Amino acid sequence: MYIRRHLEEQILKASQSYPVVMVCGQRQVGKSTMLYHIREKERKYVTLDDGNARRLAEEDPALFFETYGFPLLIDEFQRVPSILLEIKKIVDQKALAGEDNRGMYWLTGSQKFRMMKDVSDSLAGRVAVFDLAALSSAEIENRTGRVFHPDLKSLRERMGDNRPKNIHQIYERIYQGGMPGFITKEMDRDRFFQDYVNTYLERDIRELAQVGKLSEFYDFLIYMAARTSQELKYNEISNAIGISAPTAKAWVSILESSGVIYILRPYYSNITSRLVKTPKFYFMDTGLAAYLCRWPDWETMENGAMDGAFFETYVVSEIIKSYYNSGKQPDIYYYRDTDQKEIDLLITEGDKLYPIEIKKAKEPKHPDRNFSVLEKFGMDVQPGIIICASDGFLPYNRNSWYFPVSAL
Numbered sequence: 001m002y003i004r005r006h007l008e009e010q011i012l013k014a015s016q017s018y019p020v021v022m023v024c025g026q027r028q029v030g031k032s033t034m035l036y037h038i039r040e041k042e043r044k045y046v047t048l049d050d051g052n053a054r055r056l057a058e059e060d061p062a063l064f065f066e067t068y069g070f071p072l073l074i075d076e077f078q079r080v081p082s083i084l085l086e087i088k089k090i091v092d093q094k095a096l097a098g099e100d101n102r103g104m105y106w107l108t109g110s111q112k113f114r115m116m117k118d119v120s121d122s123l124a125g126r127v128a129v130f131d132l133a134a135l136s137s138a139e140i141e142n143r144t145g146r147v148f149h150p151d152l153k154s155l156r157e158r159m160g161d162n163r164p165k166n167i168h169q170i171y172e173r174i175y176q177g178g179m180p181g182f183i184t185k186e187m188d189r190d191r192f193f194q195d196y197v198n199t200y201l202e203r204d205i206r207e208l209a210q211v212g213k214l215s216e217f218y219d220f221l222i223y224m225a226a227r228t229s230q231e232l233k234y235n236e237i238s239n240a241i242g243i244s245a246p247t248a249k250a251w252v253s254i255l256e257s258s259g260v261i262y263i264l265r266p267y268y269s270n271i272t273s274r275l276v277k278t279p280k281f282y283f284m285d286t287g288l289a290a291y292l293c294r295w296p297d298w299e300t301m302e303n304g305a306m307d308g309a310f311f312e313t314y315v316v317s318e319i320i321k322s323y324y325n326s327g328k329q330p331d332i333y334y335y336r337d338t339d340q341k342e343i344d345l346l347i348t349e350g351d352k353l354y355p356i357e358i359k360k361a362k363e364p365k366h367p368d369r370n371f372s373v374l375e376k377f378g379m380d381v382q383p384g385i386i387i388c389a390s391d392g393f394l395p396y397n398r399n400s401w402y403f404p405v406s407a408l
């Protein structure tokens with residue numbers, strides 16, 4: 001069973017304008033499946049996981065492209081990043097000859113920042129780059145794809161195809177996660193994630209020179225999952241795992257570049273020096289995080305010590321996915337100052353600030369208590385949104401609204 005991805009339309013649109021389209025994302029989120037599903041009949045497919053194809057691409061890239069032609073879908077291209085120079089040569093020759101070079105190559109890869117350096121060096125101006133994450137709840141439920149925008153008009157529109165869920169159903173979804181290979185097939189959950197982690201360690205992590213013992217990296221992965229939604233403190237990581245702080249920083253970068261975590265930067269302004277500058281991090285798939293934390297079922301997780309952390313991680317990851325699925329990069333922050341005043345999310349748009357609180361409760365008390373700290377920035381502070389287990393989109397007061405988590 002194939003679940004339609006909201007990014008499909010953006011991919012096809014970009015392919016009408018750019019010679020190269022690249023889709024980056026965490027392993028197993030469905031990059032190649034999506035592109036294979038929407039490709040034209042004449043577009044060939046090759047994966048650089050295949051030893052013969054990889055050898056040819058490494059040793060004779062010109063012959064590789066003569067063999068497979070175009071339009072072409074190249075899966076896991078980061079295994080031979082040198083092919084980008086050959087792609088640049090081919091698409092530029094087409095342009096110089098006055099021929100149409102749009103949509104010649106579609107690429108997928110699972111190590112974004114390493115790839116982006118190669119891309120920026122080789123294909124600047126010739127490539128459209130997209131992020132794909134695990135399935136969003138809207139995709140799983142076949143709801144309309146749209147960016148989460150916190151203005152009241154957009155939120156009312158979003159409520160149009162809401163599928164109401166109680167808090168128990170939300171935690172069941174959190175525990176399940178959004179990996180397409182697990183969602184669309186009747187697989188044993190623990191077996192799926194065990195295979196996922198082993199593949200990630202053996203194939204992606206082993207290739208990276210910064211990682212020595214895979215067992216240490218596995219301990220690091222578990223440690224990070226147990227702290228999803230918390231501040232990112234490298235010294236604490238290094239002390240807990242027994243690695244140096246620079247190594248901890250390098251390993252965090254690996255998790256970010258391979259799409260496993262999203263790093264949320266703090267809002268900062270020169271107006272005040274009392275703002276915290278430490279970022280927070282979130283796992284992009286709550287199912288993977290729950291597996292690494294060894295929660296046996298969703299009921300135990302809902303009633304456990306990390307219930308709030310997983311609820312917040314789910315909300316943040318769903319909002320990030322809504323941006324990715326629309327081909328956009330999120331302009332999202334969190335707020336915390338030295339007086340311990342915190343706002344879970346801030347979305348900025350021009351001179352507007354949209355504060356968002358995330359609460360597990362159905363009708364959280366005093367959820368807007370920190371919104372007033374934003375007045376000091378002299379910006380246009382919009383009505384605050386409290387994402388919670390509310391039954392509907394309801395006003396808490398004139399300046400803040402409850403918004404049901406089920407409508408994300």
